[in-house]
Amino acid sequence: MKKIFTAMLFFMLILTACNLEENSVQNITEVQGTTAQHNTNAGLDMVITSQFSQSDINGLTIAAGGASSFAILSDGSLFAWGLNDRGQLGDGTAEMRLSPVKILDDVAVVSAGVVDESIESHLIFTHTMAIKADGSLWGWGANGGGQLGDGTTTSRDIPVHIMDDVVQVSAGGSHTMAIRSDGSLWGWGWNSTGQLGDGSTGEQLSPIKLMDDVVYVSAGIRHTMAVTKDGSLWAWGWNQYGELGDGTVTERRSPVKIMDNVASVSAGNLHTMAVTKDGSLWAWGGTNTFGQLGYSTTGRNLVPVKVMDNVAYVSAIGSYTMAITTDGSLWSWGWNRFGQLGDGDYLNRSSPTKIMDNVAAVSPGRFHTMALTIDGGLWVWGSNEFGQLGDGTTIFRPSPIDINEPRFTSVSAGSGREYGHSAGVAADGSLWAWGFNRDGRLGDGTDVDRDRPVRVMNDVAYASAGAYHTAVLGGDGSLWNFESNNFEDGNIRMMDDVAYVSAGYGNTLAITADYSLWIIEHGTHEQLGTDAVKGISEPIMIMDDVISVSTGFDHTLAIRSDGSLWAWGWNLGGQLGDGSGTDREQPIKIMDNVVYVAAGYAHSAAITTDGSLWVWGWNNFGQLGDATFVDRYEPVKIMDDVTAVSAGHGHTAAITSDGSLWTWGWNESGQLGDGTDINQYNPIKIMDGVNLVSAGAEHTLAIGNDGILRAWGATGSGRLGDGTMGNRSSPVRIMEGILLP
Numbered sequence: 001m002k003k004i005f006t007a008m009l010f011f012m013l014i015l016t017a018c019n020l021e022e023n024s025v026q027n028i029t030e031v032q033g034t035t036a037q038h039n040t041n042a043g044l045d046m047v048i049t050s051q052f053s054q055s056d057i058n059g060l061t062i063a064a065g066g067a068s069s070f071a072i073l074s075d076g077s078l079f080a081w082g083l084n085d086r087g088q089l090g091d092g093t094a095e096m097r098l099s100p101v102k103i104l105d106d107v108a109v110v111s112a113g114v115v116d117e118s119i120e121s122h123l124i125f126t127h128t129m130a131i132k133a134d135g136s137l138w139g140w141g142a143n144g145g146g147q148l149g150d151g152t153t154t155s156r157d158i159p160v161h162i163m164d165d166v167v168q169v170s171a172g173g174s175h176t177m178a179i180r181s182d183g184s185l186w187g188w189g190w191n192s193t194g195q196l197g198d199g200s201t202g203e204q205l206s207p208i209k210l211m212d213d214v215v216y217v218s219a220g221i222r223h224t225m226a227v228t229k230d231g232s233l234w235a236w237g238w239n240q241y242g243e244l245g246d247g248t249v250t251e252r253r254s255p256v257k258i259m260d261n262v263a264s265v266s267a268g269n270l271h272t273m274a275v276t277k278d279g280s281l282w283a284w285g286g287t288n289t290f291g292q293l294g295y296s297t298t299g300r301n302l303v304p305v306k307v308m309d310n311v312a313y314v315s316a317i318g319s320y321t322m323a324i325t326t327d328g329s330l331w332s333w334g335w336n337r338f339g340q341l342g343d344g345d346y347l348n349r350s351s352p353t354k355i356m357d358n359v360a361a362v363s364p365g366r367f368h369t370m371a372l373t374i375d376g377g378l379w380v381w382g383s384n385e386f387g388q389l390g391d392g393t394t395i396f397r398p399s400p401i402d403i404n405e406p407r408f409t410s411v412s413a414g415s416g417r418e419y420g421h422s423a424g425v426a427a428d429g430s431l432w433a434w435g436f437n438r439d440g441r442l443g444d445g446t447d448v449d450r451d452r453p454v455r456v457m458n459d460v461a462y463a464s465a466g467a468y469h470t471a472v473l474g475g476d477g478s479l480w481n482f483e484s485n486n487f488e489d490g491n492i493r494m495m496d497d498v499a500y501v502s503a504g505y506g507n508t509l510a511i512t513a514d515y516s517l518w519i520i521e522h523g524t525h526e527q528l529g530t531d532a533v534k535g536i537s538e539p540i541m542i543m544d545d546v547i548s549v550s551t552g553f554d555h556t557l558a559i560r561s562d563g564s565l566w567a568w569g570w571n572l573g574g575q576l577g578d579g580s581g582t583d584r585e586q587p588i589k590i591m592d593n594v595v596y597v598a599a600g601y602a603h604s605a606a607i608t609t610d611g612s613l614w615v616w617g618w619n620n621f622g623q624l625g626d627a628t629f630v631d632r633y634e635p636v637k638i639m640d641d642v643t644a645v646s647a648g649h650g651h652t653a654a655i656t657s658d659g660s661l662w663t664w665g666w667n668e669s670g671q672l673g674d675g676t677d678i679n680q681y682n683p684i685k686i687m688d689g690v691n692l693v694s695a696g697a698e699h700t701l702a703i704g705n706d707g708i709l710r711a712w713g714a715t716g717s718g719r720l721g722d723g724t725m726g727n728r729s730s731p732v733r734i735m736e737g738i739l740l741p
Helices: 006-011 022-026
Strands: 037-039 046-048 061-064 068-072 078-082 097-104 107-112 127-132 137-141 156-163 166-171 175-180 185-189 204-211 214-219 223-228 233-237 252-259 262-267 271-276 281-285 305-308 311-317 320-325 330-334 349-356 359-364 368-373 378-382 397-402 408-413 421-426 431-435 450-457 460-465 469-474 479-483 492-495 498-503 507-512 517-521 540-543 546-551 555-560 565-569 584-591 594-599 603-608 613-617 632-639 642-647 651-656 661-665 680-687 690-695 699-704 709-713 728-733
Touching (some): 107 166, 127 175, 166 214, 185 214, 223 262, 271 320, 311 359, 408 460, 408 699, 421 460, 421 699, 460 498, 492 507, 498 546, 507 546, 555 603, 661 690
Parallel strands (some): 546 594, 642 690
Antiparallel strands (some): 061 068, 166 175, 223 233, 233 252, 262 271, 311 320, 320 330, 330 349, 368 378, 378 397, 421 431, 469 479, 507 517, 546 555, 603 613
16 A cells, blocks of 8 residues: 555546646656656546655555545455445446445546536446556446447446557546547537537537647536647537637537646536646636635636646536645635535535545545545545545544545453454444454454454454453354364354353353343353353353443453442462352342443453542452552442443553543553553553444554544554554554555
8 A cells, every 4th residue: 555556657647736837747667656646537636746745655446426435455356335326336236335345346547527407317327447557547436428438228237348558548528538548538418418529419429530649638517628739728518607718609620729837727516626836726617606716706607717726736627616726735625515625624615615635536526525645544524424534434524534444443452461352343333353263263264363353254243352262243143163173164153132241261241132141152160150061162140230240260240230340260369359269159239329340360350430530350450449459359440430341360540520531550561551561560541532342352442533443552463553563661552554555
């Protein structure tokens, strides 16, 4: 993800916004990579600005369509997600996709068309065009106007070959434009307003040649803009709102010259934006009702008006505009009903507003926007009605989020010391696992250790990583078990109607929908919580009216609906909290008003209704956090205002109501995350903005309020998931580049 896709560069036409000389435009193949690289997407354009070197730029190109999104990885693989009702994703189905699916290999450029709601319903759905590394052009999606160019009006849900020797393509509303390597411009599709520029209004089902010496083209909804090698800008098609910029509202069926010294252009729905060679941005057309031209005056502008300076690239779509300046900052203005401007609210903007820095590419869609940053981030925002943001949800986002690493809703750090593993559930319900796997505990069908997260299954509600196995709760209430050399036979479905699960060292505790607590597998000492059977493998009921449970090495803690806390099992260090060191075969009541509980190896923690945190049990590493190393046989209060807690082998982690994370106890492997390997017997603050934490045997996992997963501590067997085998004493991000590697 950090290397530029060099094959893509051959097909990206060069047009800078800063002092391009005429001969530099003419000799584009001789200077590739030295100036701005552009990929046209029908007014849905992307640019990699000339400020950034090839080594800095992520090898990925993007395109936002009507309600679909596309990304090309550095290896040339094309991924798509979002609305797919007319096959515009190209995956052979009409299914909406909330997460990226692979479409094609060896792709250099992709262009996504948008919806034109003003024409016949069978034509309004979007289509997609892609150029492969060999210059071949492929198309798929809606084809009612012949916009695919395959000689038919048949929609396609898989890519079909259109023509060869193509270097640029732009998909409009229901027409398409393409430039060949000799500079010839070709067009096809719907032509009701002369948008093909062939002098007629008749549709063309196959490519026809239109003009020569073209270096850049942008197909709008019903008009087209093109730049020739001498820098002159030409326009044709619909002109009711002055979108051609020729000073009239007369429809043009053949190209007319608009202005000189143009570097790039973007044809939107009813307005047009152009960048000249000196970096100035010009706008015209439309009604400017929402401020999409970038200045406050309303009404049609029939000729170009200057908006701002130092612009490297612009893209106009619908009733809003996005621009990248020469310093890499992204600016937006216009309509913002769905948060598509990315400024954190839903207010329209009549002047440019800065959104973010270090942007290498941007592509606005109908109601959503995609941006690529130089550090490899793929950022999205705006409408998400059809999953077009690709974050696994349908939640609208008025601010940018990076989807190049999945967002997590839960995570579990395994309690195995020598052979640890981890598991987490992403926002789309996918289960990811990593770490030790020689007994099949990751559930990926192999016995191969993983030092990076691997996707295991979908429709998962929660996963709990024990010492030697993983318990997985499906979205349908099914309970699955991954462990003990059964990887060749597949994962085992243990029981149904489960609401919550906790995996320990040698057992699994499950709460069913009727609040009864069950134990699966076998345990030692009195961890089973019943004197009826030992060493079982079938579920056995322990008690009823349970709303939460946590199991440690050989003891278990359960909260009943009345807030009472019950404990049983091993009690050598006082981890049951009943004031004794006596093991208990039956549940015994410990305290009241408990809302959260965590069982570690031999210590315990609980949060009461007032937010106070209480701990007890072994304290040899200071894991109780009471400024001593004295074992506690009864609960002692540690801190206030706590919302979550997790107990590991010899350390503890807690989150307070302000989102700050605190840790204490054993730190030999850096599991506290404070940058040292020194044990701490008092809570120390690690970071802010934390939503969930899981303390394992010798490592810790945390999910931020933004859904980002971080890890630290021991990385033996790959349990941190960062691709290394060295311990980490400070939090590191884990899932960067996992979704789109």
